[in-house]
Amino acid sequence: MTRTKEYREQLAEAFLQVLEEKQLDWKKEWKGAGGQTPVNVKTGKAYRGINRMYLTLIAMQRGYTDFRWATFKQIQEQGWRLQDAKGQGIKVEYWFPFDTEDKKVLTWQSFHQLQREGAVLGERYQLRAKYATVFNGSLIAGIPKLPELEENEIQPDELIHRLSRNMEVDIVHDGGDRAFYRPIEDKIHLPLPQYFDSPYAYDSTALHELAHATGAAHRLNRNIKNGFGTEDYAYEELIAEISSCFMSANLQLEQSKEHIENHKAYVQSWIETIREKPESLVKAVQQAEKVASYMEYKAELLTKEEYIKNVGSTMEVGETKVMKQENSQERKISEQKEKTMDEMMEKEINEIKEMLAEIRDDVRFFRDFMQEYQIPEMRQEAEQQKEQQVKNQKREPKELSLRI
Numbered sequence: 001m002t003r004t005k006e007y008r009e010q011l012a013e014a015f016l017q018v019l020e021e022k023q024l025d026w027k028k029e030w031k032g033a034g035g036q037t038p039v040n041v042k043t044g045k046a047y048r049g050i051n052r053m054y055l056t057l058i059a060m061q062r063g064y065t066d067f068r069w070a071t072f073k074q075i076q077e078q079g080w081r082l083q084d085a086k087g088q089g090i091k092v093e094y095w096f097p098f099d100t101e102d103k104k105v106l107t108w109q110s111f112h113q114l115q116r117e118g119a120v121l122g123e124r125y126q127l128r129a130k131y132a133t134v135f136n137g138s139l140i141a142g143i144p145k146l147p148e149l150e151e152n153e154i155q156p157d158e159l160i161h162r163l164s165r166n167m168e169v170d171i172v173h174d175g176g177d178r179a180f181y182r183p184i185e186d187k188i189h190l191p192l193p194q195y196f197d198s199p200y201a202y203d204s205t206a207l208h209e210l211a212h213a214t215g216a217a218h219r220l221n222r223n224i225k226n227g228f229g230t231e232d233y234a235y236e237e238l239i240a241e242i243s244s245c246f247m248s249a250n251l252q253l254e255q256s257k258e259h260i261e262n263h264k265a266y267v268q269s270w271i272e273t274i275r276e277k278p279e280s281l282v283k284a285v286q287q288a289e290k291v292a293s294y295m296e297y298k299a300e301l302l303t304k305e306e307y308i309k310n311v312g313s314t315m316e317v318g319e320t321k322v323m324k325q326e327n328s329q330e331r332k333i334s335e336q337k338e339k340t341m342d343e344m345m346e347k348e349i350n351e352i353k354e355m356l357a358e359i360r361d362d363v364r365f366f367r368d369f370m371q372e373y374q375i376p377e378m379r380q381e382a383e384q385q386k387e388q389q390v391k392n393q394k395r396e397p398k399e400l401s402l403r404i
Helices: 002-016 049-062 072-077 108-116 158-167 199-213 231-248 257-271 277-298 304-312 319-323 328-372 376-395
Strands: 068-071 090-099 125-136 170-173 180-182 187-190
Touching: 049 090, 049 125, 068 072, 072 125, 090 108, 158 170, 158 199, 158 277, 180 199, 187 199, 199 231, 199 257, 199 277, 231 257, 231 277, 257 277, 277 304
Parallel strands: 170 187
Antiparallel strands: 068 125, 090 125, 180 187
16 A cells, blocks of 8 residues: 555646646547537538537437438439338528618628627517427438548456446446436446547546546545636546546556556646636546545455555645645735635626626517527427417306305
């Protein structure tokens, strides 16, 4: 255990240096089978906004592995044909600005120029929509096959199996392009092993997600339900990645310099979102030590007694080095910040109130606008609900007044 502690201290020191080193490029070490952004097969352009979200959800729901979509006209133009596609078409919407006075469609570029000149949405300039039905590439006979992804023979390390079993966290290989831990179901989702660049890439990614899973309430109980892009989210990413690096030293594969550099690059990418960088990084390293000890215990690398002993002591590496930067002047500034925090919050709240007052009319307009221009399925559903309400009102008996 002494050698392990010494090695972790060396790794921790390496992570603490990332603030002073040049920015490294993180490399995603897997290729996705499915999960790509939906694109139109003819134009090659990616669908955007609600269309992108809608087509992605439909593909997940129906199990489509092709990310390409095409209209019936585009399919005919290419000499292709639909197969088993009855009822499988999906409507997408295209919004465009329209000049009602000149009765012509405007390009978005020209409309934005008019807006800069003072034009607003109203009686003359309106947003209109047209709809098209598209079909997934999986339903199109004759469409060129997607290029096959290179597959590697990768066997997950026994350490991963042991952790998954003893932590009671299922690892599901969905075959997509994402790697994540979903707290609400307490499961890890990974691409298929063969689509990772190397065995180390798979194992270290699995360890990263297993580290996230340690934060569940019935394990180490960390704050892991944070919004993407927040400081708390970034802090949790630091903990998971450093924990993964610590635990990767227990893999049968040797940890190379390139592996460690990629861990550091990932940490660099997230530390930028945390304001109190030195302090946050030190705390993340210390938390990662606790996470790694827990994972070693669950992986049967530590006895219960050794784990309890490790939990009782926090790794001190790098703390003095960073904390010595906090002199009395910095502490005084910190105290002053706390005193003025309420004033700053009150000022921000007042500014938000003013902004809300200014956009209140726009919000009403947007609400009415969305109600008027819903996608067909949503509009049809709303009309059906309205009709049902009218029918229910007719069926309801009138209230009786009894006089005695």
